[in-house]
Amino acid sequence: MPEFQRFSYDVLVIGAGGAGLRAAIEAAATGLKVGVVCKSLLGKAHTVMAEGGIAASLGNVDDRDNWRVHFSDTMRGGQYINNWRMAELHAKEAPECVRQLEEWGALFDRTKDGRILQRNFGGHRYPRLAHVGDRTGLEMIRTLQDHGIHAGMEVHMECTVLRLLLDSGRIAGACGYDREKGRFYLWQAKAVVLATGGIGRAFKVTSNSWEYTGDGHALAYRAGAELRDMEFVQFHPTGMIWPISVRGILVTEGVRGEGGVLRNSEGRRFLFDDIPDLYKDQTADNEDEGWRYTQGDKTARRPPELLTRDHVARCINREVKAGRGSPHGGVFLDISWIKERMPKAEEHIKRKLPSMYHQFKQLADLDITKEPMEVGPTTHYVMGGINVDGDSQMATVPGLFAAGEVAAGLHGANRLGGNSLSDLLVFGRRAGRYAAEFAKANGATSIDEQQLQATATEALAPFERGASGENPYQIQYDLQEAMQELVGIVRTEDEMLQALETIAQFRQRTDRVGIVGNREYNNGWHTAVDVGNLMIVSEAVTRAALLRKESRGAQFREDFPNKDPEWGKYNIIIKRGPDGAMLVEKRAIPPIPDELKAVIEEMK
């Protein structure tokens, strides 16, 4: 029988990106014993990839900004199916969370009078994103990491979590193994916070790192928790498309915030041709006004390049399909043109967008201060996730909490850029606080030893099949191809039905997966576990997308191209049925309180 190394905590946090670290810091501050388990080394989580900034209505650049505007921008972006309570709390608490980062050592870019500078971003009415050039995520994770290591938490790096454990319906901890030696671990806990990020690796073209395999979504689902809004997967409009090996790597929206424009092969700024009614009043109708907006002119409206991500992504798709794309199948994103408008443009670009300059120079041999980039849509973010209580972030399983990308609700049908980093801070903090409260209010849990042993036995089974089993890398690759092809940016019922069949076949292959070598740092083994999780999230995305017979936010159905007001009243909930089959249902959104309704009306 496999041996387990045993640890016991009040609060266990799974994931050490922005949300996980923020939750752990908060929980540790209450004096409880806190453990953190993460998949990579500390400080490597996908949060480092975030570029643009943290959305918070500090009002440093434009004092017309406040939580009410931020709240209504978030709801508009989410097409009003958001968890309105989360959108409210997020807008109210984000400024304080940003200031707290500064207190812990973060160094944001400054305004002339020495306050935190804020930049424009898609869907935000006023300049709202606190930022550090285009490496805000790195600043955030390093600040949390360097603060967190002195906050009294125990960190288990490079571990795979296999299962959440339950004790009569309540969470009791988690079990998994460490990568280094392949030793099994039991982390017993009174409360667990999932902060495992997203699911981007279910698709072929993605900006997400290898870690993003929907682990938290799958763990929670297996433990009986509800998922919601899984149909909403955000395709970021601007990913690199060439060279082929870097396809999908993100090109920050900050490029457009700084004045970058999108053109097709005819040199036309095609986004001016299609501005949705919902945004007509707030969008510039000529190039000059758009430019003035990016340079801080408060009387100007934003250029159409800064419309919501789903819209921009679809417009790019359309241009490419119509044969007006760039040589490698994207469109042109040009920041170099600003030299017509300002002196020393080259230096300005390098200072404002240092990592973009670096990234293109090194990976594509292209100088963005001189030439346009080629860009196209890339899978970027999942709005869907674990269904949580807006205040406490508790899932439908008692003692299980979720924060950040793995949780659903804040972003509704589509997320605004910059709202994810603030999400991590606001709800990481809340999840940590309420998990600590739960741990204090509830006694110790006991562990089901049988379940523990069964999990270990199952995890080791692929070693017995060895080289005669299915290659886990190949299954992952095939799944990514299928999801990209069949459940991507443009969806239809036929293709999604086909996807469900395909996923079922892949699942059988996953049951036959084989691993060569031993348990020590075996990437094949890790991939085999990841693939199991990806199967669950892929099926969830597909089933939810099938049920929602309309186009809204990030979901575009070619067979139902319009928004249906009726569907605007529902979220889609996914749950594991008693027989193990995936259950999908629509659930009415709770009525929004009058005062919040009034805020939305006022900001229209």
Place this chain on the structure above:
Amino acid sequence: MATQAMFRIWRGDPEGGAFQDYVTPVEEGMVVLDAVHRIQAQQANDLALRWNCKAGKCGSCSAEINGMPRLMCMTRLSDINLEMPVIIEPMHAFPVIRDLVTDVSWNFRAKLTVKPFKPRSPDAPDGTWRMQQADVERVQEFRKCIECFLCQDVCHVLREHRKHDEFIGPRLMVYTAALEMHPLDTEDRTKDLRDKHNIGFCNITTCCRQVCPESITITENAIIPLKERVVDRFYDPLKQLLGIL
């Protein structure tokens, strides 16, 4: 560009190991990490390596490529002579776990020995601070660090002399510099730099600066100013003279 290339990858564990050759197809625009991934997926499923972002932002895929400490994700095949086998080894300054993965946990432990950030009281009644962009930029350079530990790998104090117990290495000198030069910080780390972290071991050969994938001017902007602080405090000739008198 060649259509296929040979990669000579070190495989092994703490007990020992050897180079193994793999031939794999290569295409335009590929980086070393792409080739290693392809080998892993098709020929060596259990090949151990670290990687996360594949965009030079997380600093996970550090290795030594043809003898140079580099990120695999930022090393383009078109910059390498593919007529010869491409030699890929784990970093030498840290113990091997398996194949290309090394035990870098020492860096995390050593970081704990540097006194943390301690801000002055807020400048404004609302609890916020005022800082000028110019003052912030100086430190922002250090905060670009992605903790790939390539500078630690190339530093001879660690790599050749194995002074891990006495010296914190360039990465943590940069970390200390970021704290010491932070406009809000009030902590004093000068004595620790001399006594505990042995900044004097660094003889400014600039190897660390040369391998930094973020182009941080480690030696000139971080280490030398810290050395100057130590000298100012403890080795001022005038002060010494006055002390004697």
